[in-house]
Amino acid sequence: MSNLLTGIGASAGIAIAKAFRLENPDLTVEKKQAEDIKAELENFNQALKTSKQELEVIKEKTREQMGDEHAEIFSAHLLVLSDPELVDTIRNKVREENVTASFALKEVSDQFIAMFEAMDNEYMKERAADIRDVSKRVLAHILGTPIVSLAEIDEEVVIVAEDLTPSDTAQLNKQFVKGFVTDIGGRTSHSAIMARSLEIPSVVGTKTITDEGKNGITVIVDGLEGKVILNPSEEEIQEYKQKQADYEEQKREWAKLVNEKTLTKDGQHVELAANIGTPDDLEGVKNNGAEGIGLYRTEFLYMGRNELPTEDEQYDAYKKVLEQMDGKPVVIRTLDIGGDKELPYLDLPKELNPFLGFRAIRLCLERDDIFRTQLRALLRASSYGNLKIMFPMIATLDEFRQAKQMLEEEKQVLIDKGITVSDSIEIGIMVEIPSTAVMAAQFAKEVDFFSIGTNDLIQYTMAADRMNEQVSYLYQPYNPAILRLVKMVIEASHKEGKWTGMCGEMAGDSVAIPLLLGLGLDEFSMSATSVLPARSQLAAITKEDAEAAALEAIEMNTAEEVKNFVEKKFL
Amino acid sequence: MAERNFTITAETGIHARPATQLVNKASQFESEITLEHKGKAVNLKSIMGVMSLGVGQGAEVTIKAEGSDEEEAIKGIEEVIKEGLGE
Structure with missing residues (x-):
């Protein structure tokens, strides 16, 4: 009987092949006197x-x-x-x-x-x-314990391992290794990054693959959805072979769009940007033809270490991203920590409601030593490209004004020291708190742009913790309440001649895309691998049709209705 | 014994690639070569030794070489440092 495991899709694609277990050889050593x-x-x-x-x-x-x-x-x-x-x-x-x-x-x-x-x-x-x-x-x-050599594999396999070391990954021969599955690891672990650059479908973090993935059994790796099927039935194999063929066909279609501008069927341009966490993600951004960076999450610079990153370390990272994007827009979000993202070395008190607590800009305004260091690094890097700075979790105009004031002060300090700072940095905010969406018309007079963070906007609007499985049914991107807030924000920005982007999961979602286009969204920022599918989808929709559909959708009663309507009309 | 002082001006200090270059250079010579920083000395032919010192930007370091090719060694290392690590 087939057996389904779920993990994290680390590298997209489908693989079907026999399992090849990469065993860690027994290298236990005991203290022994040498004989010779x-x-x-x-x-x-x-x-x-x-x-x-x-x-x-x-x-x-x-x-x-x-x-x-x-x-x-x-x-x-x-x-x-x-x-x-x-x-x-x-x-x-x-x-x-x-x-x-x-x-x-x-x-x-x-x-x-x-x-x-x-x-x-x-x-x-x-x-x-x-x-x-x-x-x-x-x-x-x-x-004298032979290490299983991946280089010697001479038939098509899916590698099953607890984890893969850099030297394991480097030895993967694409001709025979069709995919891999591991117990541990995440999207940013070394093996996952290598898998993406080799384009080998993989699922990591399944926790139990080494318990169940016996040598020689057939394994399906679905890197698109993070699923692994062991001992699949004949129907499952056929189903996935079809899925694999569709995906390959689609990839060929998408690849043609890498250097194309994003245009709707009636020739309207919207910007498709990518979300990144580290400069290492830039390769994917380029390979997928993103027109800019819509969200650079700077928290990764602060995570997985024991102290704050220095100004120079940050400057190097920002400069690298700006230079490599070569004049294309790069929206860098200032530190968004707290909530589900902790920094042990800051020693923040435990909170009952971390998502409603001391996080992001709230923390930065209080700990302005941390914030100003980041601002200086950003300002110093600004002359190397097209930088836009974005503050997260803004709830009131006053917070925005304070943050902007600090930015201006640091800018003056740098200029006084003779350091070059770009004079065309746009300053914007994340719209993820309902109060800010409602007050968008007032914000629009002072900010240069909005970027709607849908993951948080949805959880705050629906009052549903997105980490809580039991209320996950309330995570409803297509709920007309969300669409109306999005509409308010976009209209407010356009009225002041400003622009609005979106950098949550929703921006790359095929059901949401026609509606967002219709509501007038200027920039869609998503994971790099979603850019080409989105570009291909947008090319088949006219802005006029999308506008009509969006107007209809916001008058609907439920998320379900909206979803069915869009799927029928556009998908 | 040949000896010279340097100030490290590279922003990242002696890390990663610069460390590899220094060690590779030092390994070309017969002499015993040490890198000293804040009173601690390590073997400049040891990548792990060099990195464990954690030499940052602005650090003052001393390179000492002792052996048959000590002068050439110091000169060679000086070149590597001046190429991008410091002065």
Whole structure:
């Protein structure tokens, strides 16, 4: 009987093939006295040599398949293997303590791993993973335990593993590896990023695939929806083969649109932008032909570390994004932390209602040391591209004025120091609190643009916590109440000659797109992979039809009615 | 023994690629080469040693080389540093 697992779709596409389990070899090492020190040292040297040769091959292969930047990581691995502090310490340990090379290697590399993991710098922490990956390879050679080599796979498979290391991922041969599924990991884990750049369908974070995915059983990987089917029925296989063919066909159609402008059937232009979390996402932005960045979530700079990022670190990241977008608009949202996103090192008190609490701009106005550092980094980077700054969670005009005032003050400080700051930075706000949507006409006189954050706007309008499964039926993007708020915001901005974008999930939703076009939305910002489908959809709709449909939809009674109406008319 | 002081001006300090370049350069020489910062000295041929020092922007560092090619070593390292790390 077939068995369905769900996880996170890390790389889009469908794969159907036999499972190939990537087992972690048993590399447990016990403390043992060496019987022959000379032989131990010889064994260690040989293992080092073989590992280096393997890494050279992997590095070259990576360079060919993925380019210099991805290959760089293996240069670092090779340097670790040549590091006298590591290698000599291991040799000395074998000699002086009379222990086996495998034990000495384990002890010494664990010390280094612990040291790097304890550092409060993200870059250094990643080095711990490098050392782990490299020492595992050498240890396997010392022990004579063969590492399952992905390079040797010669039939079509879906890889099943707890997780994939960088060197595992780099060895994936696209000809045979059709997809992979892991227990752990998220959309931004290293293996997920590599999978996207290799375009191998994958689902990560299934928690239990290694318990259930036996070698040789048939597996369907649906990277589009984050589903994995084990032992599918014949009908399921046929269904997914069709889905796979449709997706491939569609991808070919979409690919033709990469360099096209986004135009409706009657030639109206709207802007399709992408949401990003880190500069690493820029590759996807380019490959999918986004016309700008509609939301750069800066929180990722602050997360997964033990201290605030410095002004220079932030400046580097912002500058990189602005430069690479080459004059296209880049909307950077200032720190949106609190709610479901915590920063342990800020030591914020636990709240009963975190979504209604001390978060985003509320926190930034109070902790203006943090906020001003970010503003300075943004201002310094502004001369490298087309920067627009956006404040999150604005509830009152006064909050906007205070934030803007701080921005102006920091700008003056920088100018006085002789630092170049762009004088055409637009300053806008997220509209995600109903009070702000209702007061849009007043806000529109002072802001340069609006960007509607639908995930929060919906949860606040419907008073339904989006983390609470039991009220998830109230998460209704097509509810006429939401559509009316969106309409109010867009109209208010246009009246003052300003523009409105949308950067929530809704902007890339195929049911919402015709309605948003009809309501006059100027910019749609979505995950990069949704850009081409949206462009293709918009090309088939006239603005006139969309306007008529939107007017009808806002007069409807329920979300369900709206959905059925749009699906019948446009999909 | 040959010795020289530098000030690191690169914004990221001695991290990532610059660290790799320094270690690669140092490894080309016979001499023992150390990098000193805030009273701590590490082997400049060790990538992990160099990175563990956490040398940031504005740091004063001392490079010492001792051995048959110590002068050339210092010169070679000076070139790498001046190419983008500091002065």
